[in-house]
Amino acid sequence: MNNATPGVPGNGLTAGGLTAGGPADELRQLLSRDARQVAPQLLGAVMTHEGRDGPVSVRITEVEAYLGPHDSLHPDPGSHTFRGATARNAVMFGPAGHLYVYFTYGMHHCANIVCGPDGVASALLLRAGEIVAGEPLALKRRPTSKASKDLASGPARLATALGITTADSGRDALLAPFRLELPAVPAVDVLSGPRVGVSGAGGTDEYPWRFWLRGDPTVSRYKAAKVRLK
DNA sequence: CTCCGGATCCTCT
DNA sequence: GAGGATCCGGAGG
Numbered sequence: 001m002n003n004a005t006p007g008v009p010g011n012g013l014t015a016g017g018l019t020a021g022g023p024a025d026e027l028r029q030l031l032s033r034d035a036r037q038v039a040p041q042l043l044g045a046v047m048t049h050e051g052r053d054g055p056v057s058v059r060i061t062e063v064e065a066y067l068g069p070h071d072s073l074h075p076d077p078g079s080h081t082f083r084g085a086t087a088r089n090a091v092m093f094g095p096a097g098h099l100y101v102y103f104t105y106g107m108h109h110c111a112n113i114v115c116g117p118d119g120v121a122s123a124l125l126l127r128a129g130e131i132v133a134g135e136p137l138a139l140k141r142r143p144t145s146k147a148s149k150d151l152a153s154g155p156a157r158l159a160t161a162l163g164i165t166t167a168d169s170g171r172d173a174l175l176a177p178f179r180l181e182l183p184a185v186p187a188v189d190v191l192s193g194p195r196v197g198v199s200g201a202g203g204t205d206e207y208p209w210r211f212w213l214r215g216d217p218t219v220s221r222y223k224a225a226k227v228r229l230k
Numbered sequence: 231c232t233c234c235g236g237a238t239c240c241t242c243t
Numbered sequence: 244g245a246g247g248a249t250c251c252g253g254a255g256g
Contacts, residue, residue: 080241
């Protein structure tokens with residue numbers, strides 16, 4: 001390697017997040033725990049994606065934890081990793097702080113932040129948020145939105161507003177073109193409850209792995225999983 | 231406000 | 244070949 005870059009003092013190695021022991025590494029350590037422990041800390045965090053067409057930032061108001069086949073006490077049939085690793089879900093088994101993005105219903109993208117230590121499948125689905133920067137661009141990406149609070153009020157909406165697709169799956173959410181900033185003070189008024197729209201989630205209706213900020217207008221109202229008859 | 235169905239294609243069985 | 248970690252619009256109360 002040749003680090004001597006003419007005309008660039010300091011050769012850029014101290015750029016934020018790239019330095020060993022820097023902010024990104026501290027954040028990654030926080031994320032390297034069980035998704036259910038990480039969830040309350042991620043609420044209120046701001047995620048930014050500097051897309052080709054510009055930046056959009058979302059303040060996260062609702063997340064949902066998904067586990068892997070490691071947790072025999074709490075089997076998670078709603079998780080993509082329930083039956084083990086596949087090409088699609090491999091990212092969830094990797095190190096924390098990366099994006100796991102999947103495509104569903106033939107038209108929607110959904111974004112997760114991978115949690116847990118390397119080798120353990122765990123992730124938080126970003127279910128809802130409030131656009132705090134780049135609202136005009138978010139509206140351009142989601143022209144059917146009727147109100148500001150609807151721009152990212154749902155997992156597929158949030159992914160669309162941020163300009164995230166499966167092409168971003170596996171990318172590091174803590175480094176450019178992404179950024180994740182925890183709130184200065186952890187959120188208070190965090191509530192938890194059953195999942196939304198996940199069928200067959202574990203043999204019990206009490207599956208309290210969804211977390212949200214109490215009273216936030218962008219949080220989706222609870223709806224039971226759709227029962228598909230035939 | 232609530233309920234309901236169609237859209238649309240990737241992923242795993 | 245089936246079904247999905249969803250969204251949206253339309254119909255009805």
